[in-house]
Amino acid sequence: MSGKQSGIMTAVWDFFCSLKLSIFTLICLAVTSIIGTVIQQNLTRNEYLNVFSEKTYAILDALQFFDMYHSWWFVGLLMLFCLNLICCSIKRLPRVWRVVKNPMMTPSDAALQGFSNADVCRVKGQVSDLAARMETFLAQNFTVARRNQTEDGIYLYAEKASYARFGVYVTHLSILIIFLGAIIGNIYGYKGFVQIPEGGSVDQAWLRSGGTIDLGFSVRCDDFSVSFYDNSQRPKEYRSLLTVEDQGQVIVEKRPVIVNDPLTYKGITFYQSSYGPAGGEVMTIKAKVRDADKTQALVLHRGEQGLLPDGSRVQVADFTPSFRNFGPAARLQVKPPEGESYVVTVFQNFPDFDNQRNGELIFSLVDFDQLYYTGLQVTRDPGVWVVWVGCTLMVLGCLVAFFLSHRRLWVVLKEEEGKVRISLVGSAHRNQPAFELYFDSLKEKFRQELA
Amino acid sequence: MTSGQLFNLVTLGYFASMVLFVAFLATHSRTVAMLATILAYLGFAVQTVAIGLRWYETYQVPGGMGYAPLSNLYESVVFFSWTILLIFLLIDLKYRQKSVGAFVLPFAFLAMTWAQLRLDSSIAPLVPALQSNWLTYHVITCFLGYAAFAVACGVSIMYLIKVRKESHGEDNPAGGLVGLFPSAKILDDLNYKAIMIGFPLLSLGIITGAAWANYAWGTYWSWDPKETWSLIVWFIYAAFLHARFTRGWAGRRAAVLSIIGFGATIFCYLGVNLLLAGLHSYGAGG
Numbered sequence: 146m147s148g149k150q151s152g153i154m155t156a157v158w159d160f161f162c163s164l165k166l167s168i169f170t171l172i173c174l175a176v177t178s179i180i181g182t183v184i185q186q187n188l189t190r191n192e193y194l195n196v197f198s199e200k201t202y203a204i205l206d207a208l209q210f211f212d213m214y215h216s217w218w219f220v221g222l223l224m225l226f227c228l229n230l231i232c233c234s235i236k237r238l239p240r241v242w243r244v245v246k247n248p249m250m251t252p253s254d255a256a257l258q259g260f261s262n263a264d265v266c267r268v269k270g271q272v273s274d275l276a277a278r279m280e281t282f283l284a285q286n287f288t289v290a291r292r293n294q295t296e297d298g299i300y301l302y303a304e305k306a307s308y309a310r311f312g313v314y315v316t317h318l319s320i321l322i323i324f325l326g327a328i329i330g331n332i333y334g335y336k337g338f339v340q341i342p343e344g345g346s347v348d349q350a351w352l353r354s355g356g357t358i359d360l361g362f363s364v365r366c367d368d369f370s371v372s373f374y375d376n377s378q379r380p381k382e383y384r385s386l387l388t389v390e391d392q393g394q395v396i397v398e399k400r401p402v403i404v405n406d407p408l409t410y411k412g413i414t415f416y417q418s419s420y421g422p423a424g425g426e427v428m429t430i431k432a433k434v435r436d437a438d439k440t441q442a443l444v445l446h447r448g449e450q451g452l453l454p455d456g457s458r459v460q461v462a463d464f465t466p467s468f469r470n471f472g473p474a475a476r477l478q479v480k481p482p483e484g485e486s487y488v489v490t491v492f493q494n495f496p497d498f499d500n501q502r503n504g505e506l507i508f509s510l511v512d513f514d515q516l517y518y519t520g521l522q523v524t525r526d527p528g529v530w531v532v533w534v535g536c537t538l539m540v541l542g543c544l545v546a547f548f549l550s551h552r553r554l555w556v557v558l559k560e561e562e563g564k565v566r567i568s569l570v571g572s573a574h575r576n577q578p579a580f581e582l583y584f585d586s587l588k589e590k591f592r593q594e595l596a
Numbered sequence: 597m598t599s600g601q602l603f604n605l606v607t608l609g610y611f612a613s614m615v616l617f618v619a620f621l622a623t624h625s626r627t628v629a630m631l632a633t634i635l636a637y638l639g640f641a642v643q644t645v646a647i648g649l650r651w652y653e654t655y656q657v658p659g660g661m662g663y664a665p666l667s668n669l670y671e672s673v674v675f676f677s678w679t680i681l682l683i684f685l686l687i688d689l690k691y692r693q694k695s696v697g698a699f700v701l702p703f704a705f706l707a708m709t710w711a712q713l714r715l716d717s718s719i720a721p722l723v724p725a726l727q728s729n730w731l732t733y734h735v736i737t738c739f740l741g742y743a744a745f746a747v748a749c750g751v752s753i754m755y756l757i758k759v760r761k762e763s764h765g766e767d768n769p770a771g772g773l774v775g776l777f778p779s780a781k782i783l784d785d786l787n788y789k790a791i792m793i794g795f796p797l798l799s800l801g802i803i804t805g806a807a808w809a810n811y812a813w814g815t816y817w818s819w820d821p822k823e824t825w826s827l828i829v830w831f832i833y834a835a836f837l838h839a840r841f842t843r844g845w846a847g848r849r850a851a852v853l854s855i856i857g858f859g860a861t862i863f864c865y866l867g868v869n870l871l872l873a874g875l876h877s878y879g880a881g882g
Contacts, residue, residue: 164842168835175831175860182821182872214819327817336815374721375659383724404724405812416814417724524814532816536803543796578785 161232170226177222181213227324230317238314245307245551250293251300252555262571262584266595267564272299275565279556282594286587287554298559305552310574312546315538322535329528339415341366342423342518346390350523360413360523362391367399369420369519383417385519402521412525419520428461428475429511430491435504442511456482457506466515471495475510550575554587567595599653600717602646603674607708609639610677614705617697621773629694636688636701640681647678653719660721666735667726669869670715675735676865677707679743683793687747691786695776699750730808738801738826742861744794745833748787749858752851755783759848784847787854788840795833802826821872825864832857 160166184205193202193211209216249256257263268275276292276299283290283303290303335358337350346365349357367386374381382403389397389410402408407416430443432453443451443459450460460478468474472494480486491510492498499508551574559566569591573580616632619625647665655662665671684700687693711717754777761774777783805823810816817823836853839845 164838167838168842168845171831171835171838175828175835178824178828178831181819182824182868186819214824377659379720380723381721382727405728405730407811407814414814416812418813522814526814529810529816533807536806540796540800540803543799547792547796 158232158236161228162236163229164233166225166229167233170222170229174222174226177213177219180210184210184213186214187212223324227321230320234314234317241310241314245310248302248304248307248553250291250302251295251297257555257557257568257570260570260572262581263568264588264591265566265568266592267561267566268595269564272558272560272565275567276301276556276558278594279558279567282591283554283556286590287552290554290556298557301556301558303554306549307551309545309549309551312542312544312549314542316542316546319535319538319542322538323532326528326531326533326535329531330526331528334524334526334528337523338418338520339364339523340421340518340520341385343367343369343516345518346388361411362389362396364389364415364521366519369517371420371517383420385417385521387415412527414524416522416524417519418522420517421520423516423518425516426464426466427514427516428464429513430459430461430475430477431509431511432457432459433507433509435507453506455506459508462488464513466513468492473510473513475513477508479506479508550580552580552583597649599646599650600712602642602649603708603712606639606643606646606677607705607712609635609642610681610701610705610708613639613697614701617694617701621695621698621776624776629697632697632701633688633694636681636685636697640678640685643674643678643681647674650719654721657719657721660719663722663726664732664735665719666732667722668716668720670711670717672735672739672865673707673711673715676739676742677704677711679739680704680707680746683740683743683747683790687786687790691778691782693778693782693786695778696747696751696754696786699754700747703746703750725812728808728812730804730811734801734804734808737797737804741794741797741801742865744790744797745829745854745858745861748790748794748854751783751786751790752854754778755780755787755851756848756855758783780847784850787851791833791836791854791857795830795837798826798830798833802830821868822864825860825868829857829860829864832860 188211190202193205197205205211209218213219279301280290280292283301288303288305290301293300293302335352335354337352337358339347339350341347341364343366346363348360348363350360351357365388367388369383369385371383372381373379385402386399387397387402387408388395388399389408391410396410397408400408402415402417404417407414409415425446428445428447430445430451431440432443433440434455439454441453443453445451445459445461447461447464450458452458458480460480461475462478463476464474466473471492474490474492477489477491478486479489487504489499489502489504489508491508493510493512496509496511553572555568555570557568557570569588571580571584571587613632613635616628616635620629620632650665650671651662654660654665666675680700680703684697684704687696758774758777758780762780778786802823805826806816809818809823832853836850836857839850839853
């Protein structure tokens with residue numbers, strides 16, 4: 146490789162390692178992200194044409210502004226961000242690793258002079274005695290020190306929280322892990338939905354991206370209900386009772402699934418997300434024989450025919466949950482075994498209404514049950530745990546990076562003109578002002594100790 | 597005594613404290629600063645009691661099952677001002693820079709005034725989507741983060757004023773409104789410290805939000821405007837933290853970035869609900 150080429154390579158490498166690139170990428174990500182919050186994403190062409198002209202639409206579409214978070218340029222920015230993270234970690238991590246793994250136990254005088262927190266005392270006595278005293282001093286006021294002897298003298302070295310230097314890299318790694326989790330979820334997971342009418346079951350889900358997928362088991366909705374807070378339209382709870390059957394075996398039976406409490410089976414999770422009328426009600430009709438103690442109850446769908454003991458056939462011809470202001474009402478078609486058929490109207494709120502007809506049979510509407518379908522979000526995401534691991538690492542990494550610092554102390558004892566020269570040197574890898582305060586008070590104790 | 601009445605007292609207290617902090621800048625009187633601080637503490641104590649009282653009140657409404665009062669815009673604005681005071685008092689305990697109060701108390705006072713005068717304070721039981729413990733974790737972490745950013749923003753404004761004065765008038769004596777400001781170096785450091793507190797909290801707020809979304813809807817991230825704006829705020833402060841280590845980015849540019857960051861925070865908190873549509877729509881109005 147020629148010198149010129151390697152020069153270019155170094156320049157490119159430095160570019161991808163640089164902090165300026167990080168700041169630039171972060172600001173670009175922040176600014177471009179705004180676009181997708183102002184322009185609604187993933188609408189249909191016609192919905193956009195209601196807002197934009199043909200020409201504007203064509204330009205915005207070409208720029209992929211309608212699905213910008215998945216556009217080539219936004220994904221490109223994210224990749225540049227990751228590349229920057231990886232490069233600057235590769236560049237800096239080995240050096241940090243060396244500092245932590247192979248600490249400077251016996252630094253040269255020049256190296257020691259490079260630290261701004263330092264103090265020196267000259268005292269009479271034996272080097273080894275003083276070294277032992279300083280070892281106790283460090284153990285009492287800081288932490289246990291390691292001792293090294295060279296021709297020059299005795300070096301004591303103590304350090305705290307050396308791992309704090311890795312906080313930044315853990316935070317950077319956590320971002321890559323979160324991206325990895327998201328990619329796993331995108332490749333091996335899916336998002337879909339099902340709509341199950343009460344009493345019905347499904348073994349397939351509709352994918353949001355189109356098409357269907359086999360669940361490999363079946364889910365039945367035994368019941369769906371919605372409840373409201375007293376005297377208000379404010380919903381209190383949406384609840385589906387779900388039963389899971391796998392190869393003819395009931396695995397989960399009538400498990401209530403509400404919002405914020407999903408059901409998971411074989412890595413597939415079902416979330417309560419919507420509901421609606423399934424287009425059918427079940428009515429409970431009572432027929433009483435006049436002047437007798439005989440009552441018969443029938444449970445009928447709309448249009449379904451029921452048989453009474455006297456041979457009459459009853460059919461719900463029509464039903465409404467609210468007829469004007471009178472509440473639930475049904476129209477029944479009654480066909481006696483002999484004679485003309487007739488129509489009866491019954492109200493749930495007025496059970497005696499049909500009594501006034503003076504017929505042989507008195508009908509009433511006891512209750513009705515609206516049939517609903519429940520709408521469930523169906524998600525399979527094997528990457529989600531990776532994302533949570535990344536998130537945990539991010540918070541821990543941030544805390545370590547911001548609030549802990551790698552603090553080092555050296556005590557060097559050297560014989561000098563009949564005395565022992567003891568120097569105390571300290572260094573912190575961050576938060577210098579706080580360390581200066583700490584070192585100043587330590588310096589006081591150090592002088593008292595040797596006084 | 598209802599929580600509403602107590603919140604009115606709190607608003608008055610913060611107003612008086614704010615005025616006294618400004619008066620301190622003008623008079624340089626230690627007594628005034630002391631009074632302002634005492635009022636801030638009192639207001640904070642009463643507000644803590646009032647939030648507890650409102651929590652109790654949520655159990656008393658007919659049909660109410662009780663909930664931590666963090667569920668609608670009114671409650672969140674009140675909580676926001678509480679967190680601003682919390683972070684401010686912590687920083688005051690540690691750094692004893694009284695002049696900072698004049699630039700932080702206004703945020704808390706404005707929030708309380710807006711809540712008390714313009715927002716619907718009725719207690720409404722929680723709709724199904726909000727019935728989750730994640731709500732509490734999510735709101736507490738987010739707002740502690742926002743409050744730290746509010747303090748950082750106040751300090752950054754002080755920094756810009758200070759630097760401007762220093763570069764303009766050498767004739768400016770130690771007196772004047774700026775006389776009691778901490779040095780530019782300390783302000784720059786305070787700005788960084790506040791964001792250092794805010795950033796992990798914001799991250800935790802976004803993460804708890806994602807965990808909750810995953811639990812309620814099966815998606816931890818869907819690029820809805822609220823999520824996206826919280827990420828924008830995160831990007832800005834991440835840029836700020838890296839800017840500190842870059843030549844030419846400390847000081848003035850860092851202060852500007854901090855102010856922009858808080859602007860984005862406020863937009864994420866209010867603008868998205870009031871101006872854009874999304875999943876957090878129940879947070880608007882109430």
